[in-house]
């Protein structure tokens with residue numbers, strides 16, 4: 001599989017991964033590869049939710065642009081994620097944000113995360129599409145007593161408007177009404193958690209751009225990027241695009257030679273399996289449409305899909321070469337069997353992987369690239385970007401148009417993204433991190 005830290009370029013025409021979404025989504029959309037040299041005020045690089053949302057926002061303001069996608073619309077994370085539509089991004093929750101940046105910032109940033117749900121809602125009604133939304137709620141499960149207490153304290157610290165959206169469930173209730181026979185230490189449940197088919201959303205967003213005759217080119221990777229004075233020159237195969245501004249939405253998929261973004265965010269693999277449908281009597285024991293995650297350091301997440309399959313995902317391999325190996329597939333199934341011993345006999349029907357972008361300071365960064373001439377970028381969603389990416393794309397386009405965000409949200413919209421220390425050794429560190437936390441998790445610590 002393509003590895004952004006190894007490959008010098010990202011190849012076109014790779015086609016969608018053989019995911020459950022690819023197999024069950026009949027809609028497709030086609031845009032041609034770029035065929036001429038072009039000049040435009042702004043180029044958007046990347047056709048995931050961030051890039052598509054930036055494009056839709058520019059369209060709404062009658063601004064011309066070109067969008068370049070290396071493969072198909074939603075080919076990166078956007079079309080292959082787990083479909084958890086949640087109010088959050090990065091790895092810091094409200095308490096983590098408050099501890100690092102104070103309550104006012106924590107409140108403003110959390111508010112942005114909640115607004116991202118509104119952004120997606122607005123998109124869904126504007127595009128008038130069915131994204132197979134399930135409303136089974138979201139459950140965060142404590143895997144030991146220490147984390148149960150930690151989670152309850154963090155819940156109590158939430159401002160009232162968000163605190164009241166959650167309720168505490170004890171272990172017995174979870175095992176009887178949510179996830180059958182699951183051993184836990186209780187968990188926090190949010191009724192409003194929704195799951196969607198993300199590929200459908202990406203295709204619908206692109207469809208609107210197509211209807212409005214926007215300049216969108218697929219299978220058109222930017223291979224090289226240089227500057228002539230204040231003009232950016234982007235090379236796509238044999239063609240050149242000259243532009244005043246670039247909105248960089250290639251996120252974790254950015255090839256490391258394109259610019260130094262790959263030193264400031266860490267592409268990490270997340271892998272997903274989808275099982276064969278559960279027999280109806282077993283599925284009946286689950287809360288319909290439930291989405292869940294636990295508090296382990298090496299988290300796994302799962303949801304019951306509308307056709308009674310379980311989507312189960314978590315940490316993947318370290319390199320693109322091993323991403324889809326049979327070893328990686330077996331390891332994820334073993335983790336599934338460990339979580340759900342009573343479902344171990346249910347076979348896995350789909351398996352795929354994708355790169356999520358982790359930032360050194362655990363928060364997303366959406367803004368102007370440091371020391372650049374009109375380069376805007378968004379990255380570092382840390383695996384929570386389905387809702388936030390659409391909001392980030394909108395904010396990027398607004399920034400391009402000169403609209404600034406509220407001062408209290410500067411930490412995600414203005415703070416320069418820090419580089420990873422010893423970036424060359426990140427993968428060695430990641431292997432160590434996985435080994436350490438695998439041991440901790442197996443001890444239940």
Ligand SMILES: Cc1cc2nc3c(=O)[nH]c(=O)nc-3n(C[C@H](O)[C@H](O)[C@H](O)COP(=O)(O)OP(=O)(O)OC[C@H]3O[C@@H](n4cnc5c(N)ncnc54)[C@H](O)[C@@H]3O)c2cc1C
Pocket residue numbers: 010045046047048049050051068069070071072073074075076077078079080081082083084085086220221222223249250251252253254255258270271272313353354355356378381382383384385386387388389
């Ligand atoms: C397995 C998995 C499960 C996930 N589950 C969830 C979830 O349930 N909920 C959630 O909130 N988040 C989830 N995420 C994260 C979420 O999907 C991402 O945060 C979000 O989709 C990022 O969107 P994006 O548009 O910024 O990036 P992407 O969707 O990755 O888009 C980047 C695009 O840029 C293109 N590109 C790269 N380089 C170039 C170039 N040189 N020229 C042109 N184009 C280029 C790529 O082809 C790619 O299509 C998951 C991620 C994975 C991998």
